[in-house]
Amino acid sequence: MNVGFIGTGSMGSLLIESFLSSGALAPNDITVSNRTYAKAKALAERYPGMRAVNTNADAACGSDYVFLCVKPHEFIYVVEDIKPVLLPHQTVISITSPVLVSHLEGELDCKIAKIIPSITNLVWSGASLCIYGSRMEEQDRKRLESLFAHISEPLRIDEQYTRIVSDLSSCGPAFIAFLLQQFVDAAVEETGIPRSAAQQVAANMLLGTGLLLTESGLTMEDVQQRVAVPGGITAQALKLLQRETDGIFNQVIRTTHNKYQEDLVRVSSLFYGEEVNGQ
Structure with missing residues (x-):
């Protein structure tokens, strides 16, 4: 398999490292390009066999999969770079939510997919959100999902839900x-417990809670009910949390959606030459 990565920033390098560490790809499967060639070269030097090339067209030429790991406003320029070398059997994959499948299908005569990764993929966990263009046959979808299954749980979603599912899957770890x-921070400030000890306990708690929610059959409500004895310490604290955080995540979602809409309008104006609203 030949795979090209255009853009070796945070998410591009994360995907490359995840595929390599999981054994899904070998270094000699991968060609990388970056706006700053020195960054692509530095990444390739870390993994003998990987090729760093000077142009985006070189990264795309001959690759079965071409990952576009660049900022939304850079897409149109990358598309113009690679359009002359792409063939119908190749698959171009965007990892950027405001770039619509229709944007790419309107410019490129090849197969198009959009897959939104998560930082959790670095430890072969979490979801990868899969959206497919009209030229992707079922066998194409399964083949791509089998690649991502090495580092995540591939989930097919409707493109209209890209932003909210990305909030949960991709932004969620940061939140x-x-x-x-x-x-x-509060535990350290209020009690003087060593920060390292508090961090270790909290991190392991989060890991265990995730396993409860994914492997034990317990729901989020079940976990709260099992921990919070009526009239007890946890129940009292949960009442405080409910009161103080009421509506906060509604505001978070509105914030991410507003920024998404701004980016979508900007990307659409670059592709179509005018501001276009869409999902």
Whole structure:
């Protein structure tokens, strides 16, 4: 399998490292390009056999899969770079939510997919969100999902839900890590417990809670009910949390959706030459 990665920033390098560490790909399967060639070269030097190339077209030429791991406003320029070398049997994969499948299908005469990864894929966990263009046959979808199954649970979603599912899957780890950090900071401030001890306990608690919710059959409500004895310490604290956090995640979702809409309008204007609303 030949796989090209255009963009070796945070998410591009995360995907590459995850595929390599899981054994899904070998270094000699991968060609990388980056706006700054030195960054692509530095990544390739870490994995002997990987090729760093000077142009996006070189990364796309001959690759079965071409991952576009660049910022939304850069997509149109990358598409223009690779359009002349792509063939119908190749698959271009966007990992960026505001870039619609229709944007890419309108410009490229090949198969198109959009797959949104998560930082949790670095430890072969979490979901990868799969959206497919009209030229992707079922066998194409299964083949791509079998690649991502090495590092995640591939989940097919409707493109209209890209943003909210991305909030839960891709932004969620940052949100939960932030809340956990606040919990640890408060524990240190209020009791003087060593930060390292508090962090270790909290991290293991989060891991165990995740396993309860994914493997034990317990729901989020079940976990709260099993821990919170009526009239007890946890129940009292949960009442405080319910009161103080009421509506906060509605505001979080509105914030992410507003930013998504701004990015979508900007990307659409670059592709179509005018501002277009869409999902």
